Amino acid sequence: MNTSKVRVRFAPSPTGPLHMGGVRTALYNYLFAKKHGGDFLLRIEDTDQTRYVPGAETYILEALKWCGIEPNEGVGYGGDCAPYRQSERKPIYKDYALELVNKGWAYYAFDTPEELDTIRKQAEAAKMPNWQYNSISRMTMKNSLTLPADEVESRIQQGDPFVIRFKMPRNEEVRFQDIIRGWVVFSTNELDDKVLYKSDGMPTYHLANIVDDHTMSITHVIRGEEWLPSAPLHVMMYRAFEWEAPLFAHLPLILKPDGNGKLSKRDGDRLGFPVFPLEWKDPETGNISSGYREKGYLPKAFLNMLLLLGWAPSNNQEIFTLEEMIETFSLERIGKSGSKFDPEKTKWFNQQYLRNMPRRALAEMILPTAKERGYDVCVEYLEGVVELMLERAVFPLDLLEGTYLFEDPKSYDEEAVSKKWKKEESGQILLDWSIKLQSLETFNVESIDTAMKSFLAEKNLGMGQVMPLFRIALTGVLTGPGAAQVAALLGKEFVTPRIQKCIETLG
RNA sequence: GGCCCGUUCGUCUAGGGGUUAGGACAUCAGAUUUUCAUUCUGGUAACAGGGGUUCGAUUCCCCUACGGGCUACCA
Numbered sequence: 380m381n382t383s384k385v386r387v388r389f390a391p392s393p394t395g396p397l398h399m400g401g402v403r404t405a406l407y408n409y410l411f412a413k414k415h416g417g418d419f420l421l422r423i424e425d426t427d428q429t430r431y432v433p434g435a436e437t438y439i440l441e442a443l444k445w446c447g448i449e450p451n452e453g454v455g456y457g458g459d460c461a462p463y464r465q466s467e468r469k470p471i472y473k474d475y476a477l478e479l480v481n482k483g484w485a486y487y488a489f490d491t492p493e494e495l496d497t498i499r500k501q502a503e504a505a506k507m508p509n510w511q512y513n514s515i516s517r518m519t520m521k522n523s524l525t526l527p528a529d530e531v532e533s534r535i536q537q538g539d540p541f542v543i544r545f546k547m548p549r550n551e552e553v554r555f556q557d558i559i560r561g562w563v564v565f566s567t568n569e570l571d572d573k574v575l576y577k578s579d580g581m582p583t584y585h586l587a588n589i590v591d592d593h594t595m596s597i598t599h600v601i602r603g604e605e606w607l608p609s610a611p612l613h614v615m616m617y618r619a620f621e622w623e624a625p626l627f628a629h630l631p632l633i634l635k636p637d638g639n640g641k642l643s644k645r646d647g648d649r650l651g652f653p654v655f656p657l658e659w660k661d662p663e664t665g666n667i668s669s670g671y672r673e674k675g676y677l678p679k680a681f682l683n684m685l686l687l688l689g690w691a692p693s694n695n696q697e698i699f700t701l702e703e704m705i706e707t708f709s710l711e712r713i714g715k716s717g718s719k720f721d722p723e724k725t726k727w728f729n730q731q732y733l734r735n736m737p738r739r740a741l742a743e744m745i746l747p748t749a750k751e752r753g754y755d756v757c758v759e760y761l762e763g764v765v766e767l768m769l770e771r772a773v774f775p776l777d778l779l780e781g782t783y784l785f786e787d788p789k790s791y792d793e794e795a796v797s798k799k800w801k802k803e804e805s806g807q808i809l810l811d812w813s814i815k816l817q818s819l820e821t822f823n824v825e826s827i828d829t830a831m832k833s834f835l836a837e838k839n840l841g842m843g844q845v846m847p848l849f850r851i852a853l854t855g856v857l858t859g860p861g862a863a864q865v866a867a868l869l870g871k872e873f874v875t876p877r878i879q880k881c882i883e884t885l886g
Numbered sequence: 887g888g889c890c891c892g893u894u895c896g897u898c899u900a901g902g903g904g905u906u907a908g909g910a911c912a913u914c915a916g917a918u919u920u921u922c923a924u925u926c927u928g929g930u931a932a933c934a935g936g937g938g939u940u941c942g943a944u945u946c947c948c949c950u951a952c953g954g955g956c957u958a959c960c961a
Contacts, residue, residue: 390961391961392960392961394960394961424961425961426960426961427959427960427961429960430960430961488959490959491959492958492959495958495959496958499958506887507887508887508888508957509887509888509889509957511957540959542959544959560891560892563890563891564890565889565890566889569888569889569890569957570889571957573958573959574958574959575959576959577959578959579959581959583958583959583960583961584960584961585961588961603955604890604891604892604954604955604956605955605956605961606955606956606961607890607891607955607956608889608890608891608955608956608957609956610890611890629891631891631892631954632954632955634953634954636897639953639954640953640954641954641955684898687898687899687910688898689898689899691898691899691900692900693900693901694900694909695899695900695908695909695910697909697910697911714892714898714899715891715892715893716891716892716893716953716954717891717892717953717954717955718897718898718899719897719898720897720898721897721898721911721912723897723911723912724897724898724910724911724912725911726911727910727911727912728911768923769924770923770924770925771922771923771924772923795921831920841920842920843920843921844920845920846920846921847920847921849920850920850921856921856922857920857921857922858921858922858923859921859922859923860921860922860923861919861920861921862920862921863920
């Protein structure tokens with residue numbers, strides 16, 4: 380086992396917004412690094428110039444920041460291995476590709492994409508659906524293995540486009556021990572001669588990945604399961620370079636909640652939940668994909684949900700602080716199978732975190748929106764609102780749902796009225812109750828409750844005959860926090876007029 | 887099609903040769919509550935199938951089925 384300092388990386392490509400599966404990969408990498416006192420790097424894999432999406436990189440940085448996952452090194456953070464953007468490292472890859480050519484592990488190939496396409500189509504037509512550029516077919520192609528040396532030389536000299544391909548050996552077994560899956564075995568006969576260096580002068584993912592992981596001293600590669608099939612290629616490349624390979628851990632995928640398949644960008648808005656941490660506006664189409672942040676999810680709740688989607692502790696703990704996550708996390712306890720994402724449970728996490736937040740912080744959080752809605756309130760008042768609304772809120776803005784805490788009810792719920800309001804007596808009861816309330820010196824929940832009790836005794840009435848009326852008068856509806864609590868928060872000066880108005884309106 | 891990976895309640899999962907197979911979300915019922923919500927209590931609900939190995943398999947092995955991933959000069 381490698382005793383050097385743990386160094387892991389999260390290496391997204393900026394082809395669009397980071398989706399929650401990516402965030403989970405980043406989280407697991409981050410937790411693993413922190414747990415072992417190691418480094419977590421952020422590398423941007425932008426070797427495909429055709430898939431560049433403006434704003435994607437900024438989005439990734441911002442998303443990680445929102446989640447509280449902070450790299451030690453990387454794009455936006457600097458570090459000894461800078462630059463961390465592969466497009467800026469372009470000059471270093473060619474030498475490595477050439478090194479492999481010189482060692483006999485790679486070769487030049489001059490076949491054009493069109494030619495390859497034609498061959499694939501022909502093969503398919505001939506019922507050979509899986510044509511590969513490999514140890515057998517390469518001898519019939521245009522490359523430095525089949526062309527005379529001087530022709531290869533002159534083609535390169537005159538600037539003919541070429542790629543460099545890995546020369547995958549035949550009849551060898553590649554095996555490596557995945558931390559999550561155990562031994563994984565492949566035969567090189569199933570592997571093809573992957574392009575390492577593209578005709579545009581850029582490396583492919585495979586080359587850049589290996590070179591960077593090595594030069595950045597990465598010790599553990601923790602990435603999605605979709606990379607498992609190319610892991611043997613990577614192992615072979617480490618062998619070819621004569622470098623020590625890092626340890627691999629391939630994470631199971633996050634699946635869509637309904638049906639099958641991995642969770643994709645489309646699923647979110649189709650099923651009514653975000654798949655992205657932050658809202659994203661597609662620069663080309665202008666389409667907006669919703670984000671957890673904008674929907675009112677707390678970053679810690681989001682992270683906690685992600686943590687448990689594929690990983691579980693040995694006890695039944697569900698709620699984790701970041702410190703606890705770091706302390707308990709281990710790659711060995713990550714499950715092998717894909718996990719269907721459950722939006723309902725995500726809400727539950729949010730609710731848990733919301734309840735554990737200081738009242739003051741919540742009040743401050745909703746203050747701007749309250750102002751926007753035209754409520755003339757201060758933070759202190761909102762703290763009172765939070766106190767009343769918290770137990771029925773999942774998102775911060777749910778706390779503002781009781782509009783009656785900010786303005787007089789505009790109408791009285793029809794069903795509530797028809798059920799509880801009795802023309803012949805309700806008005807009188809409310810009027811008497813109102814008089815009783817006005818006589819109170821201190822106006823708080825306790826005094827109102829006490830007054831209510833004595834009122835009921837005096838009039839020989841039951842709770843159910845008065846409270847609902849009181850509630851209708853104050854809020855216009857039959858749901859929500861206790862009427863006494865609402866009244867106490869509003870204050871006497873608002874309560875009496877509301878009762879007055881109610882009596883007038885409903886008779 | 888080929889290669890690789892996987893399979894415990896509806897969902898996320900714990901467990902592991904002998905257990906009443908545990909928890910959480912969701913769901914249902916009851917209790918509390920002036921209402922809603924909360925809270926509490928309880929319930930329904932799972933080892934994909936078939937072969938081995940074994941005194942005994944949900945647990946170990948094999949096969950089948952099913953699911954997923956990959957199969958580009960994309961990452």
